[in-house]
Amino acid sequence: MYSATTFKNYLHATKKLDMPYLAITEVNGLWGFIHFITIAKDYGIKAIAGSNIITEKYEAIILVETEEGFSNLCKILSDLHLNKTFSLLDILKKYHSGLFILSHQKYTLDKLINIIPQSHLFIELRPGVDEMLTKQWEEELNISSIATGDVYFMYKNDIHTHKILRAIHYNTTLSRLDKSQYKSDNHWFRNKENMKDLFPNSIEAIHNSYKLAQQCKTNWDFSNTIFPNIGKGGSKTNNPNKTLKELTLQGAKKRYNKITSHIQKRINYELDIIIQKGFATYFLIVCDIVKQTKSTIGRGSGASSIISYCLFITQVDPIKYNLQFERFIHPERIDMPDIDIDFPWDERDDILKYIFNMYGDKHTAMVSNQVFLQPRSAIREVGKVYGLSNEEIKSVTKRIGYHTRHRKLASWVKTDNRFKNINLDKTLEEILIQSEKIIGALRNSSVHPGGVIIVPDEIQKYVPVLKTPKDVQIVEWEKDQVEDSGLLKIDILGNRSLAVVRDTLNQLGLYRNKYMDYHQIKSTEDIKTIELMKSGRTMGIFYIESPATRQLLAKSQHIDFEHVVIYSSIIRPAANRFINLMLERIHGKPWKLLHPDLLCLAESYGIMVYEEQVSTVARKIAGFGYAESDYIRKVISRSSLAHTVPYWKQKFIKGANKNGYTTELAEKLWAMIESFSGYSFCKPHSASYAMLSFTCAYLKSHFPAEFLASVISNQGGFYSTYAYMSEAKRFGIYILKPHINLSQKKYKGKGNKIRMGFMAIHHLQEKAINSILDERKNSDFRSLDDFLLRTDIHMADAMALVNAGCFIELCSQMNHREIALKTASFYLQPLEERNPVEIKINTLSLTHNEKITLEIESFGFPISEHPLKKYHSFIQYRVQKAIYIHKLYRKKVVFAGVLITRKITATKSKAAMEFVTFEDETDIYECVMFPEIYKKYGDLLNWETLFLVHGKIEKSFNVYTLTISRLESLQRTVDVKLVG
Amino acid sequence: MRNIFHLRLQDIELQAERTIDRTLQTKPIAIISSHHDNGSVIALSSEAKEEGLFNGIKIQIARKMSHSVRMLPYNQNLYRQVHESLYQTIRNYTPLFEPELFGQYYMDMTGTSGLLGCMNDVGMHITRDIKNQLNLKSKIGISSNKLVSKISTEVVPETVWEIKNGNEPNFIAPLSPTFLPIYKEAFIKKVIRFLMLKSISQVQDILKIPQLAPIIFGRYYSHLSMQAFGRDISLVHPLLEKIKITEQKVLSQDTNDYQLLQCIVRELSGHIGFKMRSSHRLAKYIYIEIHYTDGFLNKKRSKLNSNDDHAIINICTSLLKKVFTRRNRVRSLIVTATDLFPASKQLYLFNQKETKQNSISSALDKIRFKFGEHHIHNGFSSKNYH
Numbered sequence A: 001m002y003s004a005t006t007f008k009n010y011l012h013a014t015k016k017l018d019m020p021y022l023a024i025t026e027v028n029g030l031w032g033f034i035h036f037i038t039i040a041k042d043y044g045i046k047a048i049a050g051s052n053i054i055t056e057k058y059e060a061i062i063l064v065e066t067e068e069g070f071s072n073l074c075k076i077l078s079d080l081h082l083n084k085t086f087s088l089l090d091i092l093k094k095y096h097s098g099l100f101i102l103s104h105q106k107y108t109l110d111k112l113i114n115i116i117p118q119s120h121l122f123i124e125l126r127p128g129v130d131e132m133l134t135k136q137w138e139e140e141l142n143i144s145s146i147a148t149g150d151v152y153f154m155y156k157n158d159i160h161t162h163k164i165l166r167a168i169h170y171n172t173t174l175s176r177l178d179k180s181q182y183k184s185d186n187h188w189f190r191n192k193e194n195m196k197d198l199f200p201n202s203i204e205a206i207h208n209s210y211k212l213a214q215q216c217k218t219n220w221d222f223s224n225t226i227f228p229n230i231g232k233g234g235s236k237t238n239n240p241n242k243t244l245k246e247l248t249l250q251g252a253k254k255r256y257n258k259i260t261s262h263i264q265k266r267i268n269y270e271l272d273i274i275i276q277k278g279f280a281t282y283f284l285i286v287c288d289i290v291k292q293t294k295s296t297i298g299r300g301s302g303a304s305s306i307i308s309y310c311l312f313i314t315q316v317d318p319i320k321y322n323l324q325f326e327r328f329i330h331p332e333r334i335d336m337p338d339i340d341i342d343f344p345w346d347e348r349d350d351i352l353k354y355i356f357n358m359y360g361d362k363h364t365a366m367v368s369n370q371v372f373l374q375p376r377s378a379i380r381e382v383g384k385v386y387g388l389s390n391e392e393i394k395s396v397t398k399r400i401g402y403h404t405r406h407r408k409l410a411s412w413v414k415t416d417n418r419f420k421n422i423n424l425d426k427t428l429e430e431i432l433i434q435s436e437k438i439i440g441a442l443r444n445s446s447v448h449p450g451g452v453i454i455v456p457d458e459i460q461k462y463v464p465v466l467k468t469p470k471d472v473q474i475v476e477w478e479k480d481q482v483e484d485s486g487l488l489k490i491d492i493l494g495n496r497s498l499a500v501v502r503d504t505l506n507q508l509g510l511y512r513n514k515y516m517d518y519h520q521i522k523s524t525e526d527i528k529t530i531e532l533m534k535s536g537r538t539m540g541i542f543y544i545e546s547p548a549t550r551q552l553l554a555k556s557q558h559i560d561f562e563h564v565v566i567y568s569s570i571i572r573p574a575a576n577r578f579i580n581l582m583l584e585r586i587h588g589k590p591w592k593l594l595h596p597d598l599l600c601l602a603e604s605y606g607i608m609v610y611e612e613q614v615s616t617v618a619r620k621i622a623g624f625g626y627a628e629s630d631y632i633r634k635v636i637s638r639s640s641l642a643h644t645v646p647y648w649k650q651k652f653i654k655g656a657n658k659n660g661y662t663t664e665l666a667e668k669l670w671a672m673i674e675s676f677s678g679y680s681f682c683k684p685h686s687a688s689y690a691m692l693s694f695t696c697a698y699l700k701s702h703f704p705a706e707f708l709a710s711v712i713s714n715q716g717g718f719y720s721t722y723a724y725m726s727e728a729k730r731f732g733i734y735i736l737k738p739h740i741n742l743s744q745k746k747y748k749g750k751g752n753k754i755r756m757g758f759m760a761i762h763h764l765q766e767k768a769i770n771s772i773l774d775e776r777k778n779s780d781f782r783s784l785d786d787f788l789l790r791t792d793i794h795m796a797d798a799m800a801l802v803n804a805g806c807f808i809e810l811c812s813q814m815n816h817r818e819i820a821l822k823t824a825s826f827y828l829q830p831l832e833e834r835n836p837v838e839i840k841i842n843t844l845s846l847t848h849n850e851k852i853t854l855e856i857e858s859f860g861f862p863i864s865e866h867p868l869k870k871y872h873s874f875i876q877y878r879v880q881k882a883i884y885i886h887k888l889y890r891k892k893v894v895f896a897g898v899l900i901t902r903k904i905t906a907t908k909s910k911a912a913m914e915f916v917t918f919e920d921e922t923d924i925y926e927c928v929m930f931p932e933i934y935k936k937y938g939d940l941l942n943w944e945t946l947f948l949v950h951g952k953i954e955k956s957f958n959v960y961t962l963t964i965s966r967l968e969s970l971q972r973t974v975d976v977k978l979v980g
Numbered sequence B: 001m002r003n004i005f006h007l008r009l010q011d012i013e014l015q016a017e018r019t020i021d022r023t024l025q026t027k028p029i030a031i032i033s034s035h036h037d038n039g040s041v042i043a044l045s046s047e048a049k050e051e052g053l054f055n056g057i058k059i060q061i062a063r064k065m066s067h068s069v070r071m072l073p074y075n076q077n078l079y080r081q082v083h084e085s086l087y088q089t090i091r092n093y094t095p096l097f098e099p100e101l102f103g104q105y106y107m108d109m110t111g112t113s114g115l116l117g118c119m120n121d122v123g124m125h126i127t128r129d130i131k132n133q134l135n136l137k138s139k140i141g142i143s144s145n146k147l148v149s150k151i152s153t154e155v156v157p158e159t160v161w162e163i164k165n166g167n168e169p170n171f172i173a174p175l176s177p178t179f180l181p182i183y184k185e186a187f188i189k190k191v192i193r194f195l196m197l198k199s200i201s202q203v204q205d206i207l208k209i210p211q212l213a214p215i216i217f218g219r220y221y222s223h224l225s226m227q228a229f230g231r232d233i234s235l236v237h238p239l240l241e242k243i244k245i246t247e248q249k250v251l252s253q254d255t256n257d258y259q260l261l262q263c264i265v266r267e268l269s270g271h272i273g274f275k276m277r278s279s280h281r282l283a284k285y286i287y288i289e290i291h292y293t294d295g296f297l298n299k300k301r302s303k304l305n306s307n308d309d310h311a312i313i314n315i316c317t318s319l320l321k322k323v324f325t326r327r328n329r330v331r332s333l334i335v336t337a338t339d340l341f342p343a344s345k346q347l348y349l350f351n352q353k354e355t356k357q358n359s360i361s362s363a364l365d366k367i368r369f370k371f372g373e374h375h376i377h378n379g380f381s382s383k384n385y386h
Helices: A007-016 A033-043 A068-083 A088-096 A108-111 A131-141 A157-171 A191-197 A203-215 A240-255 A261-276 A280-290 A301-303 A307-310 A348-359 A375-385 A390-397 A411-413 A427-437 A479-484 A495-510 A527-535 A547-556 A560-568 A573-585 A599-604 A612-621 A626-636 A638-657 A663-675 A682-702 A704-714 A721-730 A766-776 A783-790 A795-803 A816-827 A846-860 A869-875 A882-887 A931-937 A969-978 B013-021 B044-052 B057-066 B078-090 B119-134 B146-155 B166-173 B188-192 B199-209 B213-228 B258-278 B309-322 B354-369
Strands: A020-026 A046-054 A059-062 A099-103 A121-125 A146-147 A297-299 A338-345 A362-370 A442-454 A465-466 A473-475 A490-496 A732-736 A749-751 A753-755 A894-904 A910-921 A923-928 A946-956 A958-969 B004-007 B031-032 B041-044 B070-075 B098-099 B104-108 B139-142 B160-162 B244-255 B281-292 B295-304 B328-340
Touching: A007 A020, A007 A033, A007 B119, A020 A033, A020 A059, A020 A203, A020 A338, A033 A479, A033 B295, A046 A068, A059 A068, A059 A108, A059 B166, A068 A088, A068 A099, A068 A465, A068 B354, A088 A108, A099 A261, A099 A573, A099 B057, A108 A121, A108 A131, A108 A931, A108 B213, A121 A131, A121 A203, A131 A146, A146 A203, A146 A626, A157 A375, A157 A427, A191 A203, A191 A599, A203 B139, A240 A261, A240 A280, A240 A307, A261 A280, A261 A307, A261 A599, A261 B354, A280 A338, A280 A348, A280 A490, A297 A301, A297 A682, A301 A307, A301 A682, A307 A560, A307 A795, A307 B057, A338 A495, A348 A442, A348 A490, A362 A375, A375 A411, A375 A427, A390 A411, A411 A427, A427 A869, A442 A473, A465 A479, A473 A599, A490 A495, A495 A682, A495 A704, A495 A749, A527 A547, A527 A682, A547 A560, A547 A573, A547 A910, A547 A958, A573 A946, A573 B041, A573 B309, A599 A612, A599 A749, A612 A626, A612 A663, A626 B119, A638 A663, A704 A721, A704 A749, A721 A894, A783 A816, A795 A816, A795 A846, A795 B188, A816 B160, A816 B188, A869 A969, A869 B119, A882 A958, A882 B104, A894 A923, A910 A931, A923 A931, A931 A958, A946 A969, A969 B258, B013 B031, B013 B041, B013 B078, B013 B139, B031 B057, B057 B070, B078 B098, B078 B119, B104 B146, B119 B139, B119 B146, B139 B146, B146 B166, B199 B213, B244 B258, B244 B354, B258 B309, B295 B309, B309 B354
Parallel strands: A020 A046, A099 A121, A121 A146, A338 A490, A362 A473, A732 A753, A923 A958, B031 B070, B139 B160
Antiparallel strands: A046 A059, A059 A099, A297 A338, A362 A442, A442 A490, A465 A473, A749 A753, A894 A910, A894 A946, A910 A923, A946 A958, B004 B104, B004 B139, B031 B041, B098 B104, B244 B328, B281 B295, B281 B328
């Protein structure tokens, strides 16, 4: 971490100073190179590729002269990352062709003079280097000097920010930073005059830098896609086109009972385009990968391809659901779209291993994830440098959302009510000011969740690679840069719900002898499934479990596959106003299209819902070509392109006017287009996911215990484990605590019961669980003594099992304290002499409160009773019950509530507000806190879990919500009343 | 049979302030370390606690939370006077007393019943004397040992409470195991919590099983046995001459600036050196203790074989390097010289450097004696740090 100055800042300054060239030479990498050349193009600056190689012994700047030089630079950087014994001199011997080398170190130049031709080797005259010395070197080595700025920041007084970044990098404090670990204040961005002042005796060196720039490569073109074009084991395929045709036909026979002429026509059409564009091998590779597991789901635009459907890459029939192939590939599209596939999350790593084994390190790498400092992380890192404790840092960051876009942190914290209880002293203010400056700086690279690149020849030819600490090979670039560079990636992503489906079906097979095939489940016409969705009781169901979606399903009362696809696509942060409009139309309000030419919007009630509708409208109304209309959806969704939105808006409106459409219509359509900012989905993607939603809903409605047990076991859902357990109880399911002989690692469901798994027990190690399960394969444990003697676990694990009540049923004649005593007395003996001790002592059984305390300690929440039960005597006459919310419309109420989930959002005028979900003993209910109330009480949700919720019941499309007027902490209210 | 008194004056600082200023009687008050925003609350009245304040809270936050709490700075002089007066009162009854914490004292009254009468009455007299002389409320617990006497003043609301000899186990039986000093041991805490032993009587029940208790409690068994049955053979140690010299600095602004901390440590060790030389003493050990803002503290010690500034400062700065290992900000630093013993003036016939260092220290001391300790300080002091 060296600099917080962005490419844009540097390019802006370069443009202002009328300098035609700019070289960004990142330390030991080309981390942001593709971004750099994209932005440079916008500014009309010629971008030079290069890197500043810094090793323990040698330092050199490498600039690219030719295409071959770029490949060589990628290989050099790869070697730097991968080779522990990296030697700059050795690698340059092999890969110096097409490169210019500069160094400010005499001993480096002495060595390089024998390797690099004199025409390509230069002395680097940088700040801190003596001009006179360089002149001596010029004579001695007979090579020229190049003056460089060795720039690390924009302005001289950015030095403090630079030091903070270095302190973050070294995980130290400012006062402990060594001088060798940061640059002096001499390394700022100079113009020509400043350079002359710096090096008054080296004007020639300054001119030389311009001459060198002219020789470097600047005509970058990454429009060609690099196809894998290899078969299994890395060898070339023989006739991939033929193989693709054969496999497609085989798959079509399985998918369709009868291949009609319509189906055949579609297959032929797609095959023609795929083969013409040379994409056949890519499909074959993906098909091979998908075969490695039973349950997968192809997402993204690939779901609109019948070829994908026939190859079992995707699960949605594009003909039945009217999915347009052109969304995936169209005749004008030059770049290849990615095919994204979801796998059960716990099988994903095996799939990746398979790919790497099959295609080899030489051809394969994962896409990286470049982690940039955001407001929360910036404050955390700078806070650490300044020595704040973790609690002090958390007291600020806890109030900041992960996706906040605020940049002026100091003024935000001073003015926003959510921070009113923070002690804003001088140090914290300084921290906030410095944090603002480093937002956007690259923190580190990690692995993208699933992007894999396969190339035909050598990946290091195209992009530098490195290995993560877990020994995964990744490229330096993240997914946007990979896409823009022409590299083809396959997204192999982990999906928890696929694992939920798999585990549910496994349980049905194991415990009910009911074997079902994932691909054969007919969920979209199942009545019970549809009724469940209508009720909005879709917690745990993939893609449609958020409070907003649940409410939308309940409000619509119109459930079928097509509508669910629409609902899951329209739930976007910026699309709220269109949701209500759609609901009105679904419920019968007359409507018509904004213009007869907007037929593409007819299926979604005249509202833009899918990404391809954006493209279609852009083509139809504004006359954009395929490529431009495709690009527009990238512009809207990517924050890195947000600065170009005004340009595209103007272009859209002009185009519309040119085609005879009014500006008013164009602006209305553009407002819809802008609602796609942040994220959005194409119809095939939503359709794919909706299919999985239906499958999950089917399983939940027919087998709720098995389904919810799988949801909890696979974790990572929208809600907490507690929330899902509550949902299970609302379905009439009994929760059974872990049992030493009956529990598995995961939760398991059968009929109307869920048995908690060992994974639910806090502080119980995985190896202890494995040890117990292994030993149980021999036979169940007959008694506590038997368990103690047969298992080899630590005392802490044994204590966790005891506290979780795992032995209560096995040792029915003993109470908890006796079991604890027996266990402790066993483990506290020396290892070699351990024997169960006879316990002859009268101990008291646990009181109810003690039992509940233990449950909370073991699982994080009580199992035997609802958290509100304890306050029953206080609340029973003071509160109403959520199950009767429909009888309390327009009335002022008080509900007791356990916090389930919350979402901070903003009104149109950017005032913070919040949606909150609570539950009481009877039901779950949705609340809204408008800005004034949020200011007063929003902070309370950070610290408390049990509440008294005061407010009024409202109704919208027959769905009831509570508008909060006051929020109290239940615990504190009860304490005060008791003391009073 | 011993007669050990434990004298407790609850919230003695608050009582002292309220004695001086009667208008503070029912008001919420807090004793604070200093008026700096960085200062913290040391003691609180019950009224102040009801407003949500707690010991250790930062003053800036306390001010925001409660506008009505009166914040009084730590009045060292007043409390020292109170302390001295208490000593006088206690001395009237026994020469053998041991101050434990400020406001808590052990008194060994063994053998005084013949002179002073019934122990219960003696206890009442003591509390009355304190009330009459200082207008402070106190309590006395009487038993055969320090442990039970102290517990008695903690739990019994009566002014004087005597636990008869032999009744100690029964007295402490219903109390929570947290009252036992050994509960501070992490292992004991863990075992007691796991076994869900809610009272000392439950601990006693287990201790009564000879084949079980030593296994359960391991090496703590014998200590725990003593304490759980109310036995304590520790003596009342009389007030001894101060055996350590301490210098402390609470920073006006928390910092993690290493150079600044070095300056402060040098200053503090300079003061220690001066005090040692003034009292003609050497110390066996020197400690550096560092208190971070999050409550964490770290402590290191080193041997000391000289009392000249140069040696002490060098040792302390190297200790600082070892003790300041976290990036978190520091709230205060303490330097302590312990195990003091008389120093004999030593001439270094052959070690010129030592002689020179000693001479410099002596010369500086002369200036300090003449003009005051704080009238000369080194260039490295925190006052000069930028």
